[in-house]
Amino acid sequence: MASVQAAPRLAVAAPRPWWRGRPGIVVGVVVGMLIAYFGWKNSVPWPGGLTWQSLSHDLDNFQTWLSDRRNVPHPSVFFVVFNGVATFLDDIVGWLTSFFFKLTWVGTAALGTAVVLRFGGRRAALGTAAAFVSFAALGVWEASMRTFALTFASVALSLAIGVPVGIAAGRSDRVQRAITPVLDAMQIIPAFAYLMPIVLLLSVGPGAAVATTLIYSIPPAIRITALGIRSVPTNTVEAAEAFGATKLQTLLKVQLPLARRLVLLAVNQTILFALSMVVIAGLIGGQGLGDVVTNGLYSDPALAILAGFTIVIMAIALDRATEAMAIRTDPAHRHLTAEHKRALRIYTAALTALVGLAIGLGLALHAGSSWSRKTAQDWLLARIQSVLDYVQNPSTFIFHITNPVGDFIVRWGLTPLDNFFVQTPWPAMVFGLALIAFLISGLRPAVTTVAMLAIVGVSNEWTQAMDTLSQVLVATALTLLVGIPLGIWAAESNRVQKTMRPVLDVLQTLPQLVYIIPFIYLMPVSIVPGVIAAVLYASPVVIRLVDAGVREVSPNTVEAAGAFGATRLQVLAKVKVPLARDAIMLGVNQGLIMVLAVVVIGGLVGSGGLGYDVAQGLGRGLFGQGVLASLAILCLGIALDRVTRGRVRRREGIV
Amino acid sequence: MRRASAAGVLLAVVAALVAAGGAGAKARACGTVTINEQAWAGSTANTYVVKNVLEKNLGCKVNITKITEVPVYQAMADGKTDAILEDWGHIPQQKQYVTKQHTVVYAGKNGVTGVIGWYIPTYLMKQHPEFKTWKGLKGEETLFKSPESGSQGMFLGGDPSYQQKDQTLIKALHLNFKFVSVGAEPAQVARWEQLYKQHKPVIFYWYDPQYLNATYQLSQVQLPARFKGCLDDEKQGGPPAKYACAYPTYVLTKFMSKKFATSGSPAVTVIKNFSWSNADQNYVAGLIAGNHMDPDKAAQQWIAKNKAKVNAWLGK
Numbered sequence: 001m002a003s004v005q006a007a008p009r010l011a012v013a014a015p016r017p018w019w020r021g022r023p024g025i026v027v028g029v030v031v032g033m034l035i036a037y038f039g040w041k042n043s044v045p046w047p048g049g050l051t052w053q054s055l056s057h058d059l060d061n062f063q064t065w066l067s068d069r070r071n072v073p074h075p076s077v078f079f080v081v082f083n084g085v086a087t088f089l090d091d092i093v094g095w096l097t098s099f100f101f102k103l104t105w106v107g108t109a110a111l112g113t114a115v116v117l118r119f120g121g122r123r124a125a126l127g128t129a130a131a132f133v134s135f136a137a138l139g140v141w142e143a144s145m146r147t148f149a150l151t152f153a154s155v156a157l158s159l160a161i162g163v164p165v166g167i168a169a170g171r172s173d174r175v176q177r178a179i180t181p182v183l184d185a186m187q188i189i190p191a192f193a194y195l196m197p198i199v200l201l202l203s204v205g206p207g208a209a210v211a212t213t214l215i216y217s218i219p220p221a222i223r224i225t226a227l228g229i230r231s232v233p234t235n236t237v238e239a240a241e242a243f244g245a246t247k248l249q250t251l252l253k254v255q256l257p258l259a260r261r262l263v264l265l266a267v268n269q270t271i272l273f274a275l276s277m278v279v280i281a282g283l284i285g286g287q288g289l290g291d292v293v294t295n296g297l298y299s300d301p302a303l304a305i306l307a308g309f310t311i312v313i314m315a316i317a318l319d320r321a322t323e324a325m326a327i328r329t330d331p332a333h334r335h336l337t338a339e340h341k342r343a344l345r346i347y348t349a350a351l352t353a354l355v356g357l358a359i360g361l362g363l364a365l366h367a368g369s370s371w372s373r374k375t376a377q378d379w380l381l382a383r384i385q386s387v388l389d390y391v392q393n394p395s396t397f398i399f400h401i402t403n404p405v406g407d408f409i410v411r412w413g414l415t416p417l418d419n420f421f422v423q424t425p426w427p428a429m430v431f432g433l434a435l436i437a438f439l440i441s442g443l444r445p446a447v448t449t450v451a452m453l454a455i456v457g458v459s460n461e462w463t464q465a466m467d468t469l470s471q472v473l474v475a476t477a478l479t480l481l482v483g484i485p486l487g488i489w490a491a492e493s494n495r496v497q498k499t500m501r502p503v504l505d506v507l508q509t510l511p512q513l514v515y516i517i518p519f520i521y522l523m524p525v526s527i528v529p530g531v532i533a534a535v536l537y538a539s540p541v542v543i544r545l546v547d548a549g550v551r552e553v554s555p556n557t558v559e560a561a562g563a564f565g566a567t568r569l570q571v572l573a574k575v576k577v578p579l580a581r582d583a584i585m586l587g588v589n590q591g592l593i594m595v596l597a598v599v600v601i602g603g604l605v606g607s608g609g610l611g612y613d614v615a616q617g618l619g620r621g622l623f624g625q626g627v628l629a630s631l632a633i634l635c636l637g638i639a640l641d642r643v644t645r646g647r648v649r650r651r652e653g654i655v
Numbered sequence: 656m657r658r659a660s661a662a663g664v665l666l667a668v669v670a671a672l673v674a675a676g677g678a679g680a681k682a683r684a685c686g687t688v689t690i691n692e693q694a695w696a697g698s699t700a701n702t703y704v705v706k707n708v709l710e711k712n713l714g715c716k717v718n719i720t721k722i723t724e725v726p727v728y729q730a731m732a733d734g735k736t737d738a739i740l741e742d743w744g745h746i747p748q749q750k751q752y753v754t755k756q757h758t759v760v761y762a763g764k765n766g767v768t769g770v771i772g773w774y775i776p777t778y779l780m781k782q783h784p785e786f787k788t789w790k791g792l793k794g795e796e797t798l799f800k801s802p803e804s805g806s807q808g809m810f811l812g813g814d815p816s817y818q819q820k821d822q823t824l825i826k827a828l829h830l831n832f833k834f835v836s837v838g839a840e841p842a843q844v845a846r847w848e849q850l851y852k853q854h855k856p857v858i859f860y861w862y863d864p865q866y867l868n869a870t871y872q873l874s875q876v877q878l879p880a881r882f883k884g885c886l887d888d889e890k891q892g893g894p895p896a897k898y899a900c901a902y903p904t905y906v907l908t909k910f911m912s913k914k915f916a917t918s919g920s921p922a923v924t925v926i927k928n929f930s931w932s933n934a935d936q937n938y939v940a941g942l943i944a945g946n947h948m949d950p951d952k953a954a955q956q957w958i959a960k961n962k963a964k965v966n967a968w969l970g971k
Contacts, residue, residue: 064751071732071758203733204722285722285730295721297839298694299944385947392845394852410802520842527803529842604815606837612815615838619816621725621748 022439029435036428037420044425046462055459056624063200063623082201089153089207096149097287104362105141107355109133114351116321124324131317139377140310146288147278147314150206154213154274159267162218166225166266167251170259176226183219188637190597191216191280192614193630196623199284209286217273221266228262229255257331264326271322272509275315279308279511280601283618289314293513297604301517302384306377308514315509392521402522414474414527421466426457429466437643445642452635461610461632468599468609469636471527475534475595480588483539487546487587488572497547504540512537512598516605530602530611538594542587549583550576589644593637600633610636685715688915688922691727691736692719694816695840696866700939701740701765703954705929708965709922711958723816728910732758737915738926741765742908743818753910760916762909766930767864769905770875771818773810774861776851777872788877789828796831798856804833811847812836813860821860824900827884832858864933866941877901928968935961 070079100108109132117125135144169176191212202208232255240254256263282290289307296304391398421429430453438446456465490497515536519529553576561575577584603611610629617626688709692702702719709715720727720736728748730736752759775786783798785791796808803809810832813819817840825832837846843859844867850857851871861873878901879885885900909926916923935957942953958965 067729067732067751068756071729071752071756199726199729203735204726204730205733205735284726285720285735287720291721295692295694298841299696299699300947301841302947381947392849394849399849407802415803415805520837521845602838604838605842606835608836612836612838616815619723619725619814620818621728 026436026439029432029439033424033428033432034420036432037424040425040428041419042423044427046426046457050457051460052458053460056628059624059627060622066200085211086202086205086207089202089210090205092153092157093149093206093210096152097146100145100149101142103359105132105136105145106362106365107359108145109136110355110358114355116325118348118351119329120321120324121328124321127317127320131313134313135310137376138306138310138380139375140289140292140307143288143292143307144310144314147275147290147311148288150209150213150278150281150286150288151271151274151314151318153206154210154217154277155267155271157210158214158217158221158270158274161214162221162266162270163225163263165218166222167229167256169222169226170229170255171251179222183222184641185634185638186215186219188593188641189215189634190600190637191277192597192600192603192611193633195280195284195618196614196626196630199618200623204285206286208284209281209290212281212284212286213274213277216277217270220269220273224266224269225259225263228259228266231262232258260330261326264322268319268322268326271318272315275311275318276509276511278311279513290511293511297513297517300381301388301520302381305384305514305517306380308511308517311511312506312509316505319505388518388521391518398522406522406528409528409531414471414531417474418467418470421470422463426462430454437639441643441645445639448642449639452639455635456632459628459631461613461628464608464610464613464629465632465636468596468607468611468633471531471599471602471607471609472534472592472596472636472640475531475538475599476588476592478531478535479538479542479591479595482535483542483587483591484546484584486539487543488550488577490543490547491550491576492568492572500543504543507536508540510537512601513604515598516602520605527602527607529605530599530607533602534595534598537598538591541594542591545583545587545590546580549580549587552583553579585644589641592640592644596633596637596640685709685713685921687716687718688920689718689720689735689737690926691730691739692721693724693727693739693741694721694814696940696944697767697864697936698741699943699950700936700953701929701931703943703950704931704939704957705740705926707951707954707958708968709925712965712969713921713925715920715922724818725816728752728759731910731912732756734912734914736912737922738762738909738911740909740926740929741767742910743769743771744903744905744908745818749910758913759910760913762911762916762927764930765907765909767907767933767936769907770863771902771905772861773821773858773876773878774873775856775858775876776854777874778854779856780874786874786876789830789879792830792858792876799832799858801835803835807831807833808858809833809835811843811857811859813843813862814838814840817860817862818902818905819860820902824878824885827882827900828879829884864937864940866937866945869937869941870945924970925968928970930968931964935964 069075070083075083103111109129112132113125113129116128120128135141165175165179169179194215195212198208198211202211236254236258237250240250245253278286278288278290279293280290282288282292282294289311292307293304293311296302296307390396391402393399394403424432430450433453434446434450437449456462486500490500512533515533516529519532522529550572557575557579558571561571566574599607599609600611600614603609603613603615606612610633613629614626614633616622617624617629690702690705692698706717706719709717720730722730722736724743725745725748727736727739728745728751731739732752749759749761753761773789780786783791783795785795797806799808799810800806801809808831810821810825810830812821812834813836815836815838822834825834837843847857847859848871858876880899880901882900909929911923911926939953939957942948942956943950948956
């Protein structure tokens with residue numbers, strides 16, 4: 001025991017002041033806000049004088065005005081441009097879709113598998129083939145191909161825009177600094193918020209869906225490419241320049257080849273980001289699996305769940321295939337002899353012939369664009385449905401557990417917190433939140449917080465925004481409660497990390513709406529399903545960031561602490577976790593942003609708040625309401641991001 | 656070795672061409688028709704019956720889009736969808752797109768009459784006969800308490816994308832209800848179904864024709880036709896006497912995009928002629944949503960039993 005006593009004093013990392021001292025002040029501020037809440041509950045709502053009352057109506061009129069200008073035989077240049085973009089995007093997706101359909105399912109499966117087999121190797125090809133077979137077997141072939149076409153178009157365009165911009169940002173600090181805030185905004189705003197403006201400009205359909213996806217999937221393409229270019233050692237670049245290489249030559253012959261691994265990672269990440277938008281895109285006419293999920297929610301929840309898992313299959317197959325192709329085609333690892341090259345050429349020819357044969361076979365057998373034979377879909381749907389029916393039946397014992405739990409969370413957790421946020425006098429709320437922002441992150445984030453809250457109030461969304469904020473905070477707290485311990489556990493044990501990986505993969509790629517469906521039946525109290533879905537969706541990221549952060553703590557430090565006789569638990573608590581603090585804070589930040597996105601989508605299934613306003617705005621064409629709620633979501637996102645990221649960003653000086 | 660690869664490619668191309676020639680021979684007179692299906696089961700029933708009639712009798716290729724009630728008007732104006740078969744009276748949109756812009760045209764009634772209102776389970780109505788009208792609810796709202804509603808009663812709102820004005824009504828009638836929306840229709844159904852199965856009190860936004868109305872006994876709470884607090888949220892304006900509280904009865908209608916209506920496609924006439932009864936629609940919707948039957952199969956089953964009606968649409 002003696003050594004145990006001695007160890008903490010000798011711990012390497014001195015606790016930073018804000019970690020210890022400031023929580024006390026933060027608690028003090030919260031107590032002050034509570035006093036304001038109990039003293040002046042409901043008596044000081046956001047004043048009408050500080051609200052732009054007619055804004056929503058003005059926006060509605062603006063939309064009607066635009067629509068009248070737009071739907072005429074000869075619209076102005078402005079609309080010609082947007083209509084042109086929309087038609088162009090529609091056409092790309094339409095062309096790709098009909099291409100896949102023309103190949104028939106036999107041909108498409110053969111083509112996909114052959115490409116992966118040629119460039120990615122046997123294992124990845126097996127996975128691809130399995131994915132294609134499962135699309136057919138699940139009876140969602142046609143929808144899958146539509147989604148694939150949409151994703152393919154989005155990824156191609158994201159890379160066409162993202163890689164050049166990324167190269168520019170990688171080569172120039174000024175460009176990097178100029179685009180960083182834009183990229184931040186693109187990633188923080190939940191997609192739900194920009195659906196309204198996109199529908200106004202691009203109407204509905206696959207084109208609008210591609211545009212929505214692009215906003216979300218371009219930033220990772222730019223960021224990772226820029227990082228790749230920057231990671232090329234300076235002396236290599238200088239050496240090339242010393243030998244008289246032009247800027248273009250340096251880029252093409254030195255920087256890009258050396259950044260190859262990261263550029264390919266950008267491709268991989270862009271695909272996954274694009275796929276994660278499929279369901280949202282389904283809300284504005286992006287056909288395919290996303291459409292099946294959003295509409296299945298109405299007509300057939302079991303089918304929606306099935307389609308959700310099909311998206312997971314597609315994401316995992318694409319991830320593994322692109323990863324394998326990136327590794328296999330790496331010129332650093334393969335030195336092809338002439339002999340080898342010739343063999344490869346024959347291989348290619350044989351594969352091409354096989355694909356051709358498969359297409360011919362498909363057409364000859366009238367396999368058609370869809371898998372029309374008997375599938376496992378009916379059987380699976382019946383199984384999923386019986387599970388849903390079971391949890392929905394109020395006489396089962398599960399219901400007697402889940403129902404009180406849901407009631408309890410609402411009655412004692414969400415409702416009081418919601419009341420606190422909505423009913424506390426607004427000056428106390430603004431002042432309190434700004435003070436907390438200041439204590440956590442400093443002056444600039446605090447000013448941002450005040451500005452964002454002011455915009456929310458002026459646009460008449462105060463109540464809704466506070467409602468959403470309370471749900472976001474509850475869900476984030478739960479996410480951290482789950483994510484940080486699991487992340488630390490994963491960092492401490494390779495076995496845990498390995499077992500968790502597939503689970504996290506599925507949780508991260510499963511569309512957010514699909515999480516919510518079972519909980520609608522399990523705990524049909526309006527807000528709970530959204531919160532639980534948010535926790536499930538955001539936890540994997542927190543777990544991964546915490547895991548990576550704790551693992552990255554320098555082994556020397558850990559060994560030193562061990563040499564001083566610290567137990568494993570002490571090393572963890574006193575050394576590893578404090579040193580991994582930045583990674584953990586980044587986890588908090590990412591968790592918050594993801595939770596916000598889900599809670600907002602939860603508006604579709606009863607989370608209320610801003611999400612409901614956007615959902616209703618979209619569904620009922622209430623343009624003003626939808627846009628203002630979207631604006632408020634944007635403001636919340638920016639404020640939450642600044643407050644939680646300020647410190648990390650300042651210290652690292654990047655991202 | 657090169658030759659081997661060239662031969663392989665040639666073989667593939669020939670195989671593909673031969674097969675394509677065989678498949679592409681069928682000619683089609685009608686072309687492609689895009690119909691918009693809406694979220695509720697009744698709309699699925701309309702859409703798939705018309706789809707099957709167009710495909711089987713006119714050889715059309717029918718695409719289905721799924722755009723919500725209001726944005727679909729813009730989609731029709733853009734020619735992205737050709738027709739909707741069940742519209743629940745969107746007056747501002749009709750004014751804007753049909754009367755003013757002439758980008759969308761009226762295509763007649765679909766024969767179904769729609770009712771929207773406040774519903775409670777019939778067992779509750781038997782216990783509380785005073786709930787027949789909204790006045791009976793006054794003072795008894797707390798009967799409908801739920802975890803979300805605090806000290807008030809819970810009014811379970813409808814799907815956010817549906818035609819509704821319940822928040823306005825609750826305020827106008829000074830009822831002590833908290834409007835709670837659980838979101839999309841299935842979530843709302845899940846909620847009241849569970850309360851129904853436990854014979855608990857619940858009051859909610861609901862409508863007819865709806866296939867679930869055959870399974871559950873529901874009764875409507877009568878709302879005042881006119882009431883001074885009710886601002887008509889359909890923005891028709893006019894003197895307060897005209898302010899309607901209760902939802903009107905909706906004669907459901909069809910609309911087509913102008914482009915499609917003037918295209919001369921034989922499908923235009925069929926869509927204009929399409930009309931059926933509440934019972935017809937409930938039958939098909941029940942098969943699809945209640946029995947989880949494939950919509951195409953459900954439509955074909957109804958078509959097989961109703962040759963006369965289908966022939967009337969076809970002008971035979």
